[in-house]
Amino acid sequence: MASLDIARARADTPAAENLLHFNNAGASLMPLAVSATLHEYLRAEENFGGYETAEREAAALDNFYRQAARLFNCDTGEIAFMENATRAWDMVFYAVPIKPGDRILTTVSEYGSNVIAYRQRARRDGAEVVVVPDDRHGRIDTAALANLVDERVKLISLSHIPTGGGLVNPAAEVGKIARAAGVPFLLDSCQGAGQMPLDVRAIGCDALSGTGRKYLRGPRGTGFLYARREFAEQLEPPFLDTHAAQLVDGGGYQPLPGARRFENWEQNLAGKAALGAAMEYALGWGLGAIRDRVYKLAAQLRGELAKMDGVTVTDQGMEQCGIVTFTAEQKSPGVIKESLGRRAINISVVHRWGTPWSYANRGLGDVARASVHYYNTEGEVEGFISALEEALKD
Numbered sequence: 001m002a003s004l005d006i007a008r009a010r011a012d013t014p015a016a017e018n019l020l021h022f023n024n025a026g027a028s029l030m031p032l033a034v035s036a037t038l039h040e041y042l043r044a045e046e047n048f049g050g051y052e053t054a055e056r057e058a059a060a061l062d063n064f065y066r067q068a069a070r071l072f073n074c075d076t077g078e079i080a081f082m083e084n085a086t087r088a089w090d091m092v093f094y095a096v097p098i099k100p101g102d103r104i105l106t107t108v109s110e111y112g113s114n115v116i117a118y119r120q121r122a123r124r125d126g127a128e129v130v131v132v133p134d135d136r137h138g139r140i141d142t143a144a145l146a147n148l149v150d151e152r153v154k155l156i157s158l159s160h161i162p163t164g165g166g167l168v169n170p171a172a173e174v175g176k177i178a179r180a181a182g183v184p185f186l187l188d189s190c191q192g193a194g195q196m197p198l199d200v201r202a203i204g205c206d207a208l209s210g211t212g213r214k215y216l217r218g219p220r221g222t223g224f225l226y227a228r229r230e231f232a233e234q235l236e237p238p239f240l241d242t243h244a245a246q247l248v249d250g251g252g253y254q255p256l257p258g259a260r261r262f263e264n265w266e267q268n269l270a271g272k273a274a275l276g277a278a279m280e281y282a283l284g285w286g287l288g289a290i291r292d293r294v295y296k297l298a299a300q301l302r303g304e305l306a307k308m309d310g311v312t313v314t315d316q317g318m319e320q321c322g323i324v325t326f327t328a329e330q331k332s333p334g335v336i337k338e339s340l341g342r343r344a345i346n347i348s349v350v351h352r353w354g355t356p357w358s359y360a361n362r363g364l365g366d367v368a369r370a371s372v373h374y375y376n377t378e379g380e381v382e383g384f385i386s387a388l389e390e391a392l393k394d
């Protein structure tokens, strides 16, 4: 296992000195290289003007595409800069043609916003949304998925990692089934990007959406979309502007080639430059090494939580990632979060609407989510457990 220089990672993350930040699945802490890019870009806009800065900083903006292509093993033309993961996902989801009776196959651990979109397309377009059952680990049952694939299926859509648990769905196995059947595969890897290697060719997905602020450690209000070139070019985006498409004299318009047809003209360019820096920074550590350390810290945390009186770890999965969820008999997740917050410890509460089908099946309400990253330490896990013991007694 490659080891990371944690002292350097923490020196690059000054806030970690005073804060125990276990909310990396919410929004992680930006490292200095990323925040400096953001601040310097904004300063340049202040000094030179927004349009003028975009021209001066063309290389920093282009860096976003170059780093994303390295990160996901694709071409720069297959990447779009988006304002968040949901819109990135929506642009592909709503572009896939669906007529009454067509099927969308998805999984139990879907993200709440995706569930709303499935319901909307069911209501509006007559889509039949089929939720593939879980296997005994809570992952999508790939044998059941393979049995459900037939000519009615127009899309396989999967949350790689749910917002509300440590489970990692077997994306590459799903990709193999989708490829064999020739069915488009849309992967929401909002929680995977920056936490683990994601090679879109190896996974076999046609599109992958994600956000900047979580495991990638980029700024808020940034996201991205990978869309395989040939797939993107078959799709008519639900919205187009004069950046995404060109007006043609005499009538008509022509969407841009590749993934750029999904972009807006107006963008958070400081965020775009900073997200490029965040991707470059993550690649500098190595995504395999990041994953190994994140998984190890999360396993330590789960092990310690499981020993505590009244505490139940609610994560499913065979492979479990950096998201650790739990409930406690003594206190509600909201009270635990507040109480830890007073001790300079950040976690978040996942409401049952975050992962609605899975939580309903398991009879779960809100849960506490402590999500670790590679710059966190074994000592912080111990400190967290001691603080939680106190918080449960408050």
Ligand SMILES: Cc1ncc(COP(=O)(O)O)c(C=O)c1O
Residues within 6 Å of the ligand: 084, 085, 086, 087, 111, 159, 161, 162, 163, 188, 190, 191, 210, 211, 212, 223
């Ligand atoms: C699995 C999953 N998908 C999508 C999203 C939405 O991301 P964004 O808020 O950037 O749109 C989240 C956010 O928590 C998520 O966990």
